[in-house]
Amino acid sequence: MNLIEITDINSPDLDVFARLSEAQLYRYFDPDIGIFLAESASVVLRALEAGYEPLEMLVETGRMKVEAQPVFEAIEKLWGKEKLDAIPVYTAKRDIVINLTGYNLVRGLWMTLRRKPELPVEDFCRDKKRITVLYDVVNPTNVGAIIRCAAALGMEGALLTAPSVDPLTRRSARVSMGTVFQIPWTKASREESEGITLIRTLQSYGFKTVAMALTEDSTSVDNDEIRSNEKLAVILGTEGTGLPKEVIAACDYRVMIPMFHGVDSLNVAAASAISFWELMK
Numbered sequence: 001m002n003l004i005e006i007t008d009i010n011s012p013d014l015d016v017f018a019r020l021s022e023a024q025l026y027r028y029f030d031p032d033i034g035i036f037l038a039e040s041a042s043v044v045l046r047a048l049e050a051g052y053e054p055l056e057m058l059v060e061t062g063r064m065k066v067e068a069q070p071v072f073e074a075i076e077k078l079w080g081k082e083k084l085d086a087i088p089v090y091t092a093k094r095d096i097v098i099n100l101t102g103y104n105l106v107r108g109l110w111m112t113l114r115r116k117p118e119l120p121v122e123d124f125c126r127d128k129k130r131i132t133v134l135y136d137v138v139n140p141t142n143v144g145a146i147i148r149c150a151a152a153l154g155m156e157g158a159l160l161t162a163p164s165v166d167p168l169t170r171r172s173a174r175v176s177m178g179t180v181f182q183i184p185w186t187k188a189s190r191e192e193s194e195g196i197t198l199i200r201t202l203q204s205y206g207f208k209t210v211a212m213a214l215t216e217d218s219t220s221v222d223n224d225e226i227r228s229n230e231k232l233a234v235i236l237g238t239e240g241t242g243l244p245k246e247v248i249a250a251c252d253y254r255v256m257i258p259m260f261h262g263v264d265s266l267n268v269a270a271a272s273a274i275s276f277w278e279l280m281k
Contacts (some may be wrong), residue, residue: 001089002087002088003037003089003091004088004089004090005090005091005092005240006092006096007092007096009096013090014058017037017056017110017112018159019052019218021113022036022037022166022169022170023133025037025112026115026166030032033115033116033117034114034115034116035055035113036113036115036166036173036191037091037112037170038111038113038168038170038173039109039110039170039173039174040109040174041068041070043173043174043180044113045070045071045178046181047111047113048071048075048078048113048182049074050181050182051078051116052115053079053111053113054079054087054180055087055111055112055113056073056089056090056111056112057071057087057089057090057110057152058089058091058110058111058275059090059092059108059110060092060093060097060109061091061094062094062108063108063109064091067108067109068109070187071109074123077225083234115168116212118186118187119184120186121198123203124157124159124184124186125157125207126188128156128184128231129230129232130148130156130231130234131155131156131158131207131232131233131234132150132155132233132234132236132272133158133160133202133209133233133235133278134146134155134158134160134164134236134237135161135162135164135236135243135244136163136193136236136237137160137164137165137237137239137268138164138165139166140172140175141171141172142267142268142269143160143164143172144172144173144180145171145175145269145272146236146268146269146272147172147180147185148175148176149166149272149273149276150183150272150276151182151183152179153276153277153280154276154280155183155234155271155276156184157182157183157184157185159187159233160185160186160187161188161192162187162189162192168180183184184266195246196246198202199251202233204230206230206231206252207232207234208226209233209234209250209251209252209255210226210232210234210251210275210279211235211251211253211254211255212268212271212272213243213255213256214242214264214265215248215254217254218255219253219255219256220257220258221256221274221275221279222278223255226255226279227278227279227281232264232279234272234275234276234279235247235251236268236271236275237240
């Protein structure tokens with residue numbers, strides 16, 4: 001195994017883990033596909049099981065046996081011993097790791113992995129009956145939580161507009177508990193994400209589009225007519241401002257979650273869980 005002990009906080013070997021932005025990481029090493037950084041053994045294991053190629057690893061010295069060993073075993077099983085021996089495994093004591101500048105790293109184990117090519121929207125939508133659309137959702141915690149809800153409650157995939165946060169960002173992947181690797185997702189291009197273009201595209205593929213929005217003609221989310229449609233796309237907007245008016249108007253349905261005690265809205269991730277549960281019945 002290629003173990004490399006790090007004793008200097010300024011070592012360039014740590015740049016990829018702590019000093020490069022996630023935008024820089026995207027094209028680092030591989031300008032055609034890019035890489036991403038996953039943190040915690042559980043998230044890394046799910047990425048490996050989903051077929052993402054491991055590149056480099058950083059482990060706190062005290063986490064080698066409990067957290068790193070299962071990762072080593074998974075790499076050897078899925079990629080072979082030669083791959084395990086070739087991967088640089090940087091080790092550092094806790095006081096080195098917690099003083100790294102840049103990201104506030106947590107959980108003792110990090111790995112960079114090669115991305116996979118993202119599917120075109122048409123290919124992604126093929127053969128799917130229930131998907132969610134994250135329309136300009138820019139909070140990584142919400143993206144991770146929505147995808148986790150989608151996976152847990154039976155949705156077949158998540159489609160994101162171009163301005164939405166990348167599901168493979170560290171925080172999104174961690175909040176999702178690794179489910180970003182367990183459910184299909186893809187991002188639309190800038191052109192496909194403009195205005196109501198994506199709504200019209202989904203409708204052309206046979207989807208009935210369902211906007212989560214508070215409007216005068218919104219119906220309750222537990223609607224049998226909506227459930228009866230063969231193909232549904234549930235459209236979720238960003239926290240605070242919600243969906244643009246033209247997107248809401250272009251959708252086939254507008255639904256809301258009945259609430260009490262004067263509460264007028266829920267966090268978008270909480271709302272997604274309720275809507276997925278109701279529309280999957």
